[in-house]
Amino acid sequence: MLRFIARRLLETIPVLLIIITATFFMIRFVPGGPFTAEKAVTPEILRNLEAHYGLNKPLYRQYLDYLGSLLHGDLGPSFKYPNRTVNEIIGDKLPVSLELGFISLAVALVLGLTLGVLAAIKRNTWIDYVCSSAAMIGICVPTFVLGPLLVLTFAIHFGWVNASGWYTPIDRVLPCLTLGCVYAAYVARLTRGGMLEVLNQDYIRTARAKGASETRVIFRHALRGGLLPVVSFLGPAIAGILTGSFVIETIFQIPGLGREFVNSAFNRDYTLVLGTVILYATLIIGLNLVVDVVQVWLNPKLKFE
Amino acid sequence: MMPCRRFPASLATFAVLLLLAGCARHETAVESGTRDQVLHLGNHDEPADLDPHTNNGASTGIILTSLFEGLVSYSNDGVTILPGVAERWDISADRLTYTFHLRANARWSNGEPVTAQDFRDSFLRVLDPALGCEQSNQAFPIVGARAFAEGRSTDPNSVGIRAPDAHTFITILSHPAPYWLGILAQNGPLYPVNLKSVDANGGRHVRGGAWTKPGLLVGNGPFILAEWRPNAVIRVVRNPQYWDAAHVRLREVRFYPTDDENAEERSYRAGQLHITYRLPVAKVAVYEHERPDELQISPELRTSYLTFNVTRAPFTDPRVRRAFSLAVNREQLVRATLGRLATPAYAMIRPGTGGYTPPAEARFDPAEARRLLAAAGYPGGAGLPKVEFTLNGNTGITLLIAAALQEMWVQNLGVAVNVQPAEFKVYLSTLREKQFQLLLDGWGYGIDDPRDLLQETTTGDPNNDSAWSNPTCDAAFAASEATPVPAERHAAFDAMEGLLAREVPYAPLFYNNQGFLLHPSVHGWRNNPLHTIDWRALWLEVPKSG
Numbered sequence: 001m002l003r004f005i006a007r008r009l010l011e012t013i014p015v016l017l018i019i020i021t022a023t024f025f026m027i028r029f030v031p032g033g034p035f036t037a038e039k040a041v042t043p044e045i046l047r048n049l050e051a052h053y054g055l056n057k058p059l060y061r062q063y064l065d066y067l068g069s070l071l072h073g074d075l076g077p078s079f080k081y082p083n084r085t086v087n088e089i090i091g092d093k094l095p096v097s098l099e100l101g102f103i104s105l106a107v108a109l110v111l112g113l114t115l116g117v118l119a120a121i122k123r124n125t126w127i128d129y130v131c132s133s134a135a136m137i138g139i140c141v142p143t144f145v146l147g148p149l150l151v152l153t154f155a156i157h158f159g160w161v162n163a164s165g166w167y168t169p170i171d172r173v174l175p176c177l178t179l180g181c182v183y184a185a186y187v188a189r190l191t192r193g194g195m196l197e198v199l200n201q202d203y204i205r206t207a208r209a210k211g212a213s214e215t216r217v218i219f220r221h222a223l224r225g226g227l228l229p230v231v232s233f234l235g236p237a238i239a240g241i242l243t244g245s246f247v248i249e250t251i252f253q254i255p256g257l258g259r260e261f262v263n264s265a266f267n268r269d270y271t272l273v274l275g276t277v278i279l280y281a282t283l284i285i286g287l288n289l290v291v292d293v294v295q296v297w298l299n300p301k302l303k304f305e
Numbered sequence: 306m307m308p309c310r311r312f313p314a315s316l317a318t319f320a321v322l323l324l325l326a327g328c329a330r331h332e333t334a335v336e337s338g339t340r341d342q343v344l345h346l347g348n349h350d351e352p353a354d355l356d357p358h359t360n361n362g363a364s365t366g367i368i369l370t371s372l373f374e375g376l377v378s379y380s381n382d383g384v385t386i387l388p389g390v391a392e393r394w395d396i397s398a399d400r401l402t403y404t405f406h407l408r409a410n411a412r413w414s415n416g417e418p419v420t421a422q423d424f425r426d427s428f429l430r431v432l433d434p435a436l437g438c439e440q441s442n443q444a445f446p447i448v449g450a451r452a453f454a455e456g457r458s459t460d461p462n463s464v465g466i467r468a469p470d471a472h473t474f475i476t477i478l479s480h481p482a483p484y485w486l487g488i489l490a491q492n493g494p495l496y497p498v499n500l501k502s503v504d505a506n507g508g509r510h511v512r513g514g515a516w517t518k519p520g521l522l523v524g525n526g527p528f529i530l531a532e533w534r535p536n537a538v539i540r541v542v543r544n545p546q547y548w549d550a551a552h553v554r555l556r557e558v559r560f561y562p563t564d565d566e567n568a569e570e571r572s573y574r575a576g577q578l579h580i581t582y583r584l585p586v587a588k589v590a591v592y593e594h595e596r597p598d599e600l601q602i603s604p605e606l607r608t609s610y611l612t613f614n615v616t617r618a619p620f621t622d623p624r625v626r627r628a629f630s631l632a633v634n635r636e637q638l639v640r641a642t643l644g645r646l647a648t649p650a651y652a653m654i655r656p657g658t659g660g661y662t663p664p665a666e667a668r669f670d671p672a673e674a675r676r677l678l679a680a681a682g683y684p685g686g687a688g689l690p691k692v693e694f695t696l697n698g699n700t701g702i703t704l705l706i707a708a709a710l711q712e713m714w715v716q717n718l719g720v721a722v723n724v725q726p727a728e729f730k731v732y733l734s735t736l737r738e739k740q741f742q743l744l745l746d747g748w749g750y751g752i753d754d755p756r757d758l759l760q761e762t763t764t765g766d767p768n769n770d771s772a773w774s775n776p777t778c779d780a781a782f783a784a785s786e787a788t789p790v791p792a793e794r795h796a797a798f799d800a801m802e803g804l805l806a807r808e809v810p811y812a813p814l815f816y817n818n819q820g821f822l823l824h825p826s827v828h829g830w831r832n833n834p835l836h837t838i839d840w841r842a843l844w845l846e847v848p849k850s851g
Contacts, residue, residue, distance in 0.1 A: 030730075032733055033734075037439060039361075039439070042442075045434070045437045045454075046437075048434050048437035052511070052512070077513065080353055081351075082354050082356075083515060084513075158330065159575070160331070162334075162577055163568070163571040163577060164563070165561070165577065253536075253565065253572070255537040267730075
């Protein structure tokens with residue numbers, strides 16, 4: 001297993017390099033630059049600004065300089081926020097997105113797995129229909145509808161929580177519920193599908209024939225196999241949920257990384273774009289590796305190769 | 306036995322009660338803030354930095370007014386110039402030399418006195434080419450300022466600023482600029498900064514120094530920076546060193562960067578904000594009906610207009626440009642789109658700007674529009690080259706305005722334009738490189754004077770997006786700059802407006818109005834087109850009727 005992990009980690013290096021290179025050059029070829037502002041500045045000022053950030057050097061030189069500083073863990077200065085470095089911005093915003101992500105993930109798993117398992121074991125009963133409908137509604141209702149609806153109800157009508165912000169623990173409730181519900185819906189659908197497939201397998205019939213209780217059959221035998229599609233889904237989903245959700249962060253005005261990820265592209269904040277892309281890519285690659293390891297652990301038919 | 310059997314039920318009841326207690330309606334930020342004199346203010350977007358010399362954003366400018374004070378400042382009416390660090394000033398007979406007498410009790414937040422040398426060093430920092438201050442042109446009325454900023458002179462003494470003693474600061478202008486005090490009063494780049502603190506934490510020649518962080522920022526305004534949590538809140542507290550601290554009644558101001566106007570409106574309704582920065586267009590009618598006292602509509606010094614690229618067909622012909630302008634029913638356009646958040650515009654300059662009322666020369670005349678288009682060789686729009694109408698962004702309201710204009714041109718000219726929404730930076734680069742035919746454009750005036758907008762119609766101005774060039778217009782602008790006499794300046798502006806109405810490189814559509822919400826507990830607030838705030842005038846109190 002260690003050899004498998006080591007090999008996969010080594011493969012990560014060229015993948016990341018390709019991603020960095022592609023992002024570096026693509027963002028440079030987009031029209032407009034970090035200092036393109038509504039009120040035009042004189043060419044002298046523009047030249048000085050570009051010289052300050054090294055943008056007057058040939059592009060290949062800038063690329064090599066960037067790679068050089070990246071090797072030292074330096075993601076460079078932000079163009080939009082001159083008194084902050086990209087490392088500082090990510091260090092500041094990532095914990096917020098992680099907190100939002102982890103709580104939402106917990107909501108998604110608890111809700112999604114419960115609904116999915118219930119729907120599968122009570123297949124074609126009213127419980128199944130209720131659970132499946134709830135999941136379908138969760139998938140269909142976008143976060144920008146669900147979020148404001150929750151705000152209108154719990155923040156404005158009842159006055160129990162704040163409508164926006166990330167100041168006190170209770171401020172976590174609405175955004176995490178909104179984000180969690182969407183993922184819960186997918187988890188529920190996948191769990192139901194996976195469980196139904198597994199419940200028809202011979203080994204489940206064998207377990208029942210041997211007199212195992214229904215609870216034991218579900219939790220001991222079926223759930224492990226039934227969760228395989230959920231685990232595959234969770235790899236990229238966790239990366240997405242952890243690096244922040246632009247929509248949720250905008251609706252609830254949360255100072256997370258998701259807004260920076262999107263806004264940095266609009267601001268042509270080259271270094272911040274690269275920094276967030278590198279982080280996102282690393283997370284996706286890392287979590288996919290974790291998913292592969294977990295899948296082998298869950299499914300004895302698979303082997304590390 | 307009974308108590309044992311009842312235990313789970315009791316526990317559940319307790320949990321539910323606890324939950325309800327936790328969820329009880331809590332005291333809102335506005336309620337506690339009103340009691341404690343803490344103002345909660347929605348402030349649009351996250352500041353790039355809090356260095357007044359590199360700031361380029363209007364909403365950041367509001368924060369800067371709380372942290373810094375210039376030589377003079379605006380009162381809450383946005384018109385009256387109040388003494389700032391300068392307690393009085395003299396203007397020479399030729400209107401070129403302004404001598405400011407600084408008050409002896411003006412202090413930095415670290416207790417050091419604010420001196421004339423601080424102003425001299427700060428002005429030179431703004432003009433320092435190495436800093437690359439985008440707003441350095443605000444100082445260009447000063448003799449030698451432009452040459453210094455453009456690197457043509459490196460001698461600080463060539464710039465017309467003098468500090469003969471600690472409490473006297475002199476500015477010498479190259480032309481009588483009656484708007485000079487207005488520029489100095491703006492929340493712009495002519496604030497002083499504490500160079501000692503700047504040099505110790507980053508250096509005066511570089512942007513992005515650590516000196517703007519809480520604990521390091523030394524200001525001279527009514528408040529001190531206490532906390533800056535990016536994208537969450539900027540908290541400023543009363544500055545005891547401020548010379549007029551006795552008249553500052555607010556204990557604290559919290560600025561919330563809220564880039565989503567819908568989220569901001571919801572926060573206001575949930576009691577988190579005393580004042581919002583904006584209001585979604587769709588909400589104006591709701592508040593008008595339900596809470597008219599809280600709805601504020603304030604005229605903005607901003608004109609929205611069409612920009613024609615005069616170097617590209619078919620807009621090389623002024624008759625085509627005029628036809629497009631005459632085909633627009635501005636009343637209908639405003640009614641169908643922005644409603645009270647705009648006022649139809651019949652001249653480039655908003656009436657009342659700097660005391661000037663322009664002649665209303667633009668009009669709606671579809672018959673004349675069709676006649677001009679036919680005279681240009683395109684009767685009923687036949688044979689007219691394809692027109693791309695480029696927009697800044699694709700938000701609902703921008704698309705709505707474009708759709709209304711598109712429909713008017715189809716109906717009144719028989720011309721179908723192709724709407725092309727562009728992302729903001731793509732839009733900017735399109736207009737800078739003149740890669741467009743027709744733009745939906747706009748300009749917010751930096752000062753309360755027509756020159757700010759009219760300058761962009763002069764030859765070679767970096768913001769003259771239409772690429773129009775007219776020597777008569779340039780001469781009129783130069784004439785307006787050469788005289789301090791209002792009647793002579795207004796005559797020059799009239800000439801420029803007349804030329805613009807005939808040649809139509811730009812076609813005014815509407816003047817913007819800012820809609821926002823103001824909680825009844827905020828007292829001393831006055832709407833004004835410059836959105837200036839005199840913090841000393843504000844206080845919080847539960848309204849008597851409430």
